[in-house]
Amino acid sequence: MTNPYHPYPVTIRDIRTETEDKSLKTFTFVFDSPEDESAFDFTCGQFAMLSVQGVGEIPIGIASSPTEKPEVKFTVFNTGKVTSHLHRMKAGDAMGIRGPLGNGFPMDRLAGKNILIIGGGFAFTTLRSFIESARQPENRHRFKNIDVVYGARTPGMLLYRDELAAWEKSGDINVHITVDATDDQDWPYHTGFVPAVTERCAPASDGNTLAIVCGPPIMIKFTRPVLRDLGYRDEDILMSLENRMKCGIGMCGRCNIGRELVCHDGPVFTLAELNGTPGEF
Amino acid sequence: MKPIHIKKEAFGPAMAKAMETYAVAGPVPDREDAKRRHLFRCLEKGETPDLEYTATQLSPKALLFPQAETMFRFKVPSGGKKAPFLEAESFKERPLAVVGIRPYDARAFDMLTLNFDSKDYKDPFFLKRCHQMVRVGLADTTLKDTNFSTACGTGPFDTTALDILLAKTEDAYIGTVITAKGKSFAAAAGFEAGSAEDTKALARMKQEAESRMRPGPDFSALADADTLDLHGEDHWARLAFSCINCGSCTFSCPTCWCFDIQDEVTGNDGVRLRLWDTCMTDLYSAHASGHNPRQERFKRFRNRFMHKLKYFPDKYGQGIMCVGCGRCIDNCPVGIDIRTIIGEMNAKAAGAAKAAGTAKTGGTDKATEAAS
């Protein structure tokens, strides 16, 4: 029997500071052994445990696309014990990764559909994984229109800024970037909260469109009525949850919402599924 | 099913003999004062399980799922050097026979197994021990008032989760061998074969013990009840008022499996541990953002009962996650009784009208009289 708690040894190849307040950094890892690398076979929307010996383990969404392997990337917000330790680490440092974990986005269901992606703040990470994957020439034809609404507080708080510009330029997806506010006179994108921009820019559902929504609770709360007005049914709205986790494999109990274990049965659920749970998230 | 008959004086030598092949665990006295009690643990050479015990505050689950378990060892990385993750030694443990386990506690092991043996992931620590373990049960003939195991589909003489069942008589332990594993153990211990008389006596004792039990709670309406209805807030805050969220109930419960994961470091060496945890605490479900979906105390209280009585049955289709051992009732410092809570949930599910502060099960009607 293999030990599912045992991480794969990895090395940090690169660390990139994403935001002006330095609270978010993207870590690029490579696996120490090629077998581990192929065993780490993930789909977009899954997460993994970042494991620092002697400090602990935390669940973080996989920000890179499977097409970017052998590298895997995670974008981490500095908030507590393990994340602050990670923020002090350097390229070349050794640590561990355990996973991939969770269900990920339902790629079969998404195939052949229009896709509306709505992201706010640093919950954009697994959305990047999806966008990056879907943009690839070998994958792009599997989806119809792809619209991305992405917002942050200020321009300096947007993740993956170079990539956002490149995505926009390439024209293969429609990108709607917004910030809550800015004093930049030349700001070329939207200003305003994500729900308002969604209302203005997002395509209405034609019954063949799925929405993926990841962001802070307040954003999700105000985006829901907008999507309803745009004709999205609850079963066509996908959300990714971030309950507290320890084991990530459905055994330690704490991530439960009713009988569902977010780490194993999620983290991606449709709104219709969540409506049937006690809503403890 | 083969009857066995072991004279009490032959039991110690039989255990010594069994220890040549098996590691043996069992109930042993832990304290000899007025608060004398027994604990389950692995025994040293020369020790014998004390089958004259009546009850244990903690269930024997720690034999399969220790309160602290090393999942792997590691070296602390320093100066950019590689630091390996090493397997834990506990993989090398030898087969364990637990002697004297209560039949309903053994049933709880099967519930724990549902959690640790899932389709996608296998917990190697729990499962390896569980597969190797021989369960030599001791029928409960000293039942506490709080025991409602028969209502939970098991009972003081339940053989379904045992390899051997023993029962205590005046001068002997009589019983029956149930499985092949049990047969091997009986052979290793040199248990003497019994007679048809013993089989009859066992059946008689079972009948007698079960007839002495107090009526258990009715949870028949829960299976078909709507989860969200049961979860509804109004009565939970009232039911949970006295709960201090200490978690004694979950720590002593044979079916609770929740755990925390922590690193411990001494010098350059570290271990990643898993430690019992309980859904009764704030930290258990607190998100890193500070948000906690179960911030209010009653929500944590509710999760415990909803998990045992609704989420688990719905998920596995194998009944409730409670074997009715009664430990949570005996150990709760504020007198909360799961039978009362089950009764309230069932009444709500059955749509029965109930006023606040309804009657309780057991000895309530004959309430304690006033202080003089």
Added chain:
Amino acid sequence: MELNDTLRDIAKKLLEEGRVDAVLGFRQSSLAHMTEPFLATTAEQADQLVFNSCCRMNLAVYLTPDLFRSGRPESGKKSPRVAVTAKGCDSRNIVTQIQENRYKRDQVHIIGLPCTGMADKAKLLAAAPEGIDTITEKNGTLILSRDGKETVVSKTEVLQSNCLSCIIRNPVIRDEMAGDPVPELDMDSHPDRFADVAEIEALSPADKAGFFETLVSDCTRCYACRNACPLCYCPVCFVDESRPQWVGKTIAPTDVMAFHLLRAFHDAGRCTDCGACEAACPMDIPMRAFTRKTIKDAREGFGWETGMDLNLRPPLDRFDLKDPGDFIR
């Protein structure tokens, strides 16, 4: 009139007249030897209130900011008034909580309970191994009955150890009494009051360490002792802190000891020896061995008895030139 009748009448009257929004007390649990803390908000519920030898918990634990916030919004009162039934020790913890600004004196209406001590749960069960259906109290005895058979025990024999050295059995502050005050034991300056502590003090350092290690060896760190204690109201207890993590989370002796020692220090000059912590422990660990030393030291070093007077400041809260300083070297 029986104490319980008086108690219920007082509670009903307070609720009916709208003088309080809720009465915090005990009600009978499903087990004869247990009671359950209970919040009565209607006169009808007040009929469930009891006081007997099994009211081991300290109700001051429930006097939380949440309770004062909740109340009955429809009553239009910003901060509800709560009546609480209090034994001698409970009342001293209420004094302590008021001194520590948990709430104000006028937010609680104290119904005093004259207390002759609490019966130790384990001792009761040991006296009636067959089980207990009902407990009746009469003239200093407890009658434990089971299927019609009666076992009579003297209450003194089954008392919790803290109750044997109780220094004040009638509440120090109260708005009314539910019964006539009981005679005090006059234990405060009794030579035997701290005999147990003195015995431990006399041990060699190595024996002392061994003594305490054995004492807590069965601790599962469920924290029932902490959660049952009216002093342990920190929003995040030091054992739960993660940055920095002060104490390891295992049940290794060093971690367990760190928890108990630090908790005892946090309770120094504040502990009333109410015994709720010990009564709550599922493993029957006599962890008051730690806090009793702090009580003795507070008395000997500062002449301090916890929670006796609302107008006095606790010793760790003030500086006095006469404070002992011989530990400064």
